[in-house]
Amino acid sequence: MTSDSDSDDVPLIRKRRKSEHMLDGEGLGTKRERSVSVGNGEEDRRMGSGTDVLEKKRTEEGLQRKKVKKEEEEEDFEDQPRSVIRSTLVHGKKEDAGGSGVNGTVNRSSRGRKDVRIAESRKKQNGVGKDKAITKKPSKIQERKKTQTKGKSAQKGKKRKPRGVSQVAKVSKNERVKIRESDEEDDDGMRWWDADQGDEIKWSTLEHHGVLFPPAYKPHGVPLVYDGHEIFLDPVSEEVATFYAAKLETDYVQKATFRKNFFHDFQRVLKKAKEPLALKIKTLEKCDFKRIWDHLEAEKAKKKEIPPAEKKRIREEEQERIKKYTVAMVDGREEKVGNFRVEPPGLFLGRGEHPLAGKLKKRVKPEDITINIGKNVPVPPCPLDGHKWGRIIHNNKVTWLATWKDSITNGFKYVWLGAGSAFKGMSDHAKFEKARMLKDHIDKIRKEYTEGFDSKNRAVRQRSIALYLIDKLALRVGNEKGEDEADTVGCCSLRVEHVKFNDPQTVEFDFLGKDSIRYYNTVEIDRKAYVTMKTFIVGKKNEENIFDELTVSSLNDYLKELMPGLSAKVFRTYNASITLDRLLTSTTTKDTVVNKLVFYNQQNKEVAILCNHQRSLPKAHGAQMEKLSTKLNDAKKWLRELQRGLKDSKSKGGEAVTVIQLVRPKPVIKAEMNEKQRAEERQKAENSSPEKVERRMKREQLERNIAASKEKIVKLEAERQTKDDLKTVALGTSKINYLDPRITVAWCKRFEVPIEKVFAKTLLTKFAWAMETIESFKF
DNA sequence: TCGAAGACTTGGAAGAATCTTA
DNA sequence: TAAGATTCTTCCAAGTCTTCGA
Numbered sequence: 076m077t078s079d080s081d082s083d084d085v086p087l088i089r090k091r092r093k094s095e096h097m098l099d100g101e102g103l104g105t106k107r108e109r110s111v112s113v114g115n116g117e118e119d120r121r122m123g124s125g126t127d128v129l130e131k132k133r134t135e136e137g138l139q140r141k142k143v144k145k146e147e148e149e150e151d152f153e154d155q156p157r158s159v160i161r162s163t164l165v166h167g168k169k170e171d172a173g174g175s176g177v178n179g180t181v182n183r184s185s186r187g188r189k190d191v192r193i194a195e196s197r198k199k200q201n202g203v204g205k206d207k208a209i210t211k212k213p214s215k216i217q218e219r220k221k222t223q224t225k226g227k228s229a230q231k232g233k234k235r236k237p238r239g240v241s242q243v244a245k246v247s248k249n250e251r252v253k254i255r256e257s258d259e260e261d262d263d264g265m266r267w268w269d270a271d272q273g274d275e276i277k278w279s280t281l282e283h284h285g286v287l288f289p290p291a292y293k294p295h296g297v298p299l300v301y302d303g304h305e306i307f308l309d310p311v312s313e314e315v316a317t318f319y320a321a322k323l324e325t326d327y328v329q330k331a332t333f334r335k336n337f338f339h340d341f342q343r344v345l346k347k348a349k350e351p352l353a354l355k356i357k358t359l360e361k362c363d364f365k366r367i368w369d370h371l372e373a374e375k376a377k378k379k380e381i382p383p384a385e386k387k388r389i390r391e392e393e394q395e396r397i398k399k400y401t402v403a404m405v406d407g408r409e410e411k412v413g414n415f416r417v418e419p420p421g422l423f424l425g426r427g428e429h430p431l432a433g434k435l436k437k438r439v440k441p442e443d444i445t446i447n448i449g450k451n452v453p454v455p456p457c458p459l460d461g462h463k464w465g466r467i468i469h470n471n472k473v474t475w476l477a478t479w480k481d482s483i484t485n486g487f488k489y490v491w492l493g494a495g496s497a498f499k500g501m502s503d504h505a506k507f508e509k510a511r512m513l514k515d516h517i518d519k520i521r522k523e524y525t526e527g528f529d530s531k532n533r534a535v536r537q538r539s540i541a542l543y544l545i546d547k548l549a550l551r552v553g554n555e556k557g558e559d560e561a562d563t564v565g566c567c568s569l570r571v572e573h574v575k576f577n578d579p580q581t582v583e584f585d586f587l588g589k590d591s592i593r594y595y596n597t598v599e600i601d602r603k604a605y606v607t608m609k610t611f612i613v614g615k616k617n618e619e620n621i622f623d624e625l626t627v628s629s630l631n632d633y634l635k636e637l638m639p640g641l642s643a644k645v646f647r648t649y650n651a652s653i654t655l656d657r658l659l660t661s662t663t664t665k666d667t668v669v670n671k672l673v674f675y676n677q678q679n680k681e682v683a684i685l686c687n688h689q690r691s692l693p694k695a696h697g698a699q700m701e702k703l704s705t706k707l708n709d710a711k712k713w714l715r716e717l718q719r720g721l722k723d724s725k726s727k728g729g730e731a732v733t734v735i736q737l738v739r740p741k742p743v744i745k746a747e748m749n750e751k752q753r754a755e756e757r758q759k760a761e762n763s764s765p766e767k768v769e770r771r772m773k774r775e776q777l778e779r780n781i782a783a784s785k786e787k788i789v790k791l792e793a794e795r796q797t798k799d800d801l802k803t804v805a806l807g808t809s810k811i812n813y814l815d816p817r818i819t820v821a822w823c824k825r826f827e828v829p830i831e832k833v834f835a836k837t838l839l840t841k842f843a844w845a846m847e848t849i850e851s852f853k854f
Numbered sequence: 855t856c857g858a859a860g861a862c863t864t865g866g867a868a869g870a871a872t873c874t875t876a
Numbered sequence: 877t878a879a880g881a882t883t884c885t886t887c888c889a890a891g892t893c894t895t896c897g898a
Contacts, residue, residue: 426865426866426889473862484890487860488888506863552893560890589890590866590890628856631894643893644892688865695881741876807865807883808865811865812864813864835883837885
């Protein structure tokens, strides 16, 4: 590492305010103490250091299991589609060639060895670790053109075999820390983190009830008005018109692409219906959807008017109806299903300037759906009369229960188990263990990429700079995108137009990242990185890629040489978690729980800013801030009045004195009032001047009120500040995806903060595996 | 070898549920 | 008790990354 701005080992937190965020690099250079894991540090330590012995043992066990499982698999093939059978056989063959078994452990270890072999052979070819040759690839602009064909082969009906290797399977067993030494059985038998987990085979038995379809469309008979004439549409066209009408008051309909795509698809539907009047619809501009919109609003209002008891009854009935779809049995355990509902038809909204926005997303039919279920268990009957499932498969190497193709993006949609399931939990756990493993390699990696800034090989220089930015700024890697996707970028796909160089070493990044969220950051970077990066744009046009000699896959291949299983996204997890871990160390023990929570959220906010997790400004933000300011001003006025009264009382030997409180009138809402009248009444109350109310108070009473008033002012000021600070920052995303929950659990234990204050119910379930973390846990 | 398939994670918005305040 | 605010959950789009197969 160099000694200038990048020399501290922490990622650079995005600078919204210049005074903020420069963090120290404490602890990063030191060797991680692996001893502390959830519940049993000793076990964790053994897993970390004694992997060879364990690995050998597992390999033997795995070979045995492999034999049994291979037999089981081959039995299964008969009922599987051909592609699945082939897939499984190919996997088996490859594993055998590598001298490993089918069981996850062995399979994983073979993978690890393969990684090492690749790394070694590349080292032989390229010299030690640095300045390695990188295969030159075609320019990104050429590639962009090529990507236009993306998805076309799928449309042609090209079939591929199921892959059956997931993230979980890819993670080494070394990386999975066994959490407890005790192997006592838990009551519900759901403690997967105590069990020995296979990798490749995800389940032995799987039972579920399939998917829930959205209700069939019920025509409302409200006409579309075209050029002043009512047109009563056929049900199919009416449904599509209603999708559009529902969006009338949104920003979507302001977008030309949205309107164009919608009208194109709408016309196709109309043509198919062959209704003579509807065929006269030639331009969207002459279509008036207002009557349909009014109808939808009236329906909403009706729904709102339903008495609470009736609402409750409806809710309970619905719960009963969907109940069976919400759970699946996996290896004898009951697990919640996450998204058992088939996505309803509608207009594709997309995010940002999506070229397909407004297109009609078709209704998914049972024939479009592939059900994945255990063999020898009943296949759920197709719930729609006259239909049948597209395919039934028994692929136990994947974790999804059902899948279908999306009619817009041509991508796959899946039905998964819920976030609290063992599948997801194991995957999460493995993800954080991998990020922790990076801690042991990060110094070496940083040293290597810093040295790479000087490489004679341009491709190596590009790779080094890109990695530096990914590490330092927590950028996403930035895969190539197709023409039919929004134009968003990540690190590798940054173009000249996305950066500005301000000498001596400041770079201004301004681009649209995932979900078309703007990433804007002016940041001082390492001087050598700055100079090197600047050379990449020489002679290039704005729309050309900065890293023209770097691909995501070459970068990830390189990362795997540095650490098994390492990919670009691990840096984001690592930097988010290590940042929180470090920031939380400065918690004050003596503070109240409320203040500790405020502190936690502040640190969470720092991570959210680092990861650029933004949200749009809440609609009511301005009004809420104004309300808070009014409250604060009233509280301050009241405090001054109380202080005046106290002075008065003191001069009269503590006697009762009169103080005047300004009380804002409350709106008088009557049951018979409608929404409009209520709103008017509220407005009236808000606009009227406060009433002066006289109160008599003695000295003690005044003193008590002054103390309470001061406390209220402090609280209101803090509330206002927090609200403003977090107005465009989304805290949830980092909490759910990037922050190792064990850091939070350990912190809560250390500082006696109830964990329920930090994790909502669903997060407590999702992170059940982390709940026994001991308080000394360090990421 | 490389583009695409396929499987999984990550992400913000919207709506529902719950809590707080007056 | 109702309204408003906040929190939680659901939805589905949009990423990442590995493996497949022409």
